[in-house]
Amino acid sequence: MGISRVYNFNPGPATLPLSVLQKAQQTFMEFGGMSILEISHRSKEFSGIIKRAETLVREHLGLPANYRVLFLQGGASIHFGMVPLNLLKNRADFSITGHWSKRALEEANHVGETRVIFTDEEGNFTRTPNPGEIKIDAQADYFHMTTNNTIFGTEYQEIPDTGDVPLVADMSSDILSKRIDVTKFALIYAGAQKNLGPAGISLVIIRDDLLEKLPRDIPTMFTYRAHAAKKSLYHTPPTFTIYCLMLVLEWIKERGGIESVEKINHEKAKLIYDALDASSLYEPHADKDSRSLMNITFRLRTDDLTDSFIEGAAKRDLVGLKGHRSVGGIRASVYNAFPIEGVKELVAFMKEFERKA
Ligand SMILES: *Cc1c(COP(=O)(O)O)cnc(C)c1O
Numbered sequence: 001m002g003i004s005r006v007y008n009f010n011p012g013p014a015t016l017p018l019s020v021l022q023k024a025q026q027t028f029m030e031f032g033g034m035s036i037l038e039i040s041h042r043s044k045e046f047s048g049i050i051k052r053a054e055t056l057v058r059e060h061l062g063l064p065a066n067y068r069v070l071f072l073q074g075g076a077s078i079h080f081g082m083v084p085l086n087l088l089k090n091r092a093d094f095s096i097t098g099h100w101s102k103r104a105l106e107e108a109n110h111v112g113e114t115r116v117i118f119t120d121e122e123g124n125f126t127r128t129p130n131p132g133e134i135k136i137d138a139q140a141d142y143f144h145m146t147t148n149n150t151i152f153g154t155e156y157q158e159i160p161d162t163g164d165v166p167l168v169a170d171m172s173s174d175i176l177s178k179r180i181d182v183t184k185f186a187l188i189y190a191g192a193q194k195n196l197g198p199a200g201i202s203l204v205i206i207r208d209d210l211l212e213k214l215p216r217d218i219p220t221m222f223t224y225r226a227h228a229a230k231k232s233l234y235h236t237p238p239t240f241t242i243y244c245l246m247l248v249l250e251w252i253k254e255r256g257g258i259e260s261v262e263k264i265n266h267e268k269a270k271l272i273y274d275a276l277d278a279s280s281l282y283e284p285h286a287d288k289d290s291r292s293l294m295n296i297t298f299r300l301r302t303d304d305l306t307d308s309f310i311e312g313a314a315k316r317d318l319v320g321l322k323g324h325r326s327v328g329g330i331r332a333s334v335y336n337a338f339p340i341e342g343v344k345e346l347v348a349f350m351k352e353f354e355r356k357a
Helices: 018-029 044-061 077-087 099-109 224-229 239-254 257-277 303-315 340-356
Strands: 067-072 091-096 113-119 142-146 167-170 187-191 202-207 295-299 330-333
Touching: 018 239, 044 067, 044 202, 044 239, 044 257, 067 224, 077 091, 077 099, 077 142, 077 167, 077 187, 077 202, 077 224, 091 099, 099 113, 099 142, 099 167, 202 224, 239 257, 257 295, 257 340, 303 330, 303 340
Parallel strands: 091 113, 091 142, 142 167, 167 187
Antiparallel strands: 067 202, 187 202, 295 330
């Protein structure tokens, strides 16, 4: 039977490579006389899977030996609280570039003192700061940023240099989409459901020195230290989700690694941004120098036009394009697994829609 798949622009959970779904489907039923769902997280088989996942993360990111790789439950949101619980003694500094960094700040406020170093809330988050706008204070316990703003479609083009202040980043929506200098970061966290696999897990990269001292007495489950000491097996992890994540990491490797994935991501984004720049109908949300590679946001003149754009696109099997209510309009999320053919279909539809509008 043929498989009918639409082009899925959903912001997350998001499209996964078909080959990954097919492999997952197979092991769902047979994995050494059991299914992948039924094996112990302490079994030899699962041990091989989680080790392979870690190896691939290390390889893709070029991770030095003094960083740990953790797979934890709770999505990205748990780290909004866990990061301050584990790192905040006196004060944490924040760059606020959208909904998710605001959430991270709000949660840190439950734990201790925070300070906002940069915000573009008044401009409704159309940009990320230039390095010169970030004044790092050596007194801060850490500096928190969101590298890609999923809802607003903006992304840092340059990572600020924070010197000795640990740089903490939420990379939920752009992790492994392009090469980065990981040594600039002390802690990276990312929910899996955008670029890494299905929902239910987060990837954490943490530098060893951050595991040394805990500023307060908190339950073990909330400490990065315990998860690092037990190599993500402090408790039962979501084994099947980790397996799927491993398959996605293998898929990246098969495609030629991050470098080739990045190249295709640039091609995909350029097709859409070029179409936006050539149009008088579509108005991009993000400033040109802050554009996201992963989430491309734009508006049409009226809600009616937006609705008929979404309706017309759906008829062409282009789905998941409705923008977040705080931005309105359209958002095309084109993560690693989103195929360039779907981007070409979208651009063709955009042009046709503009001719008729
Ligand atoms: C989606 C998203 C989140 C929320 O992730 P959960 O896994 O639902 O907690 C946080 N930050 C960013 C940047 C996101 O894109």
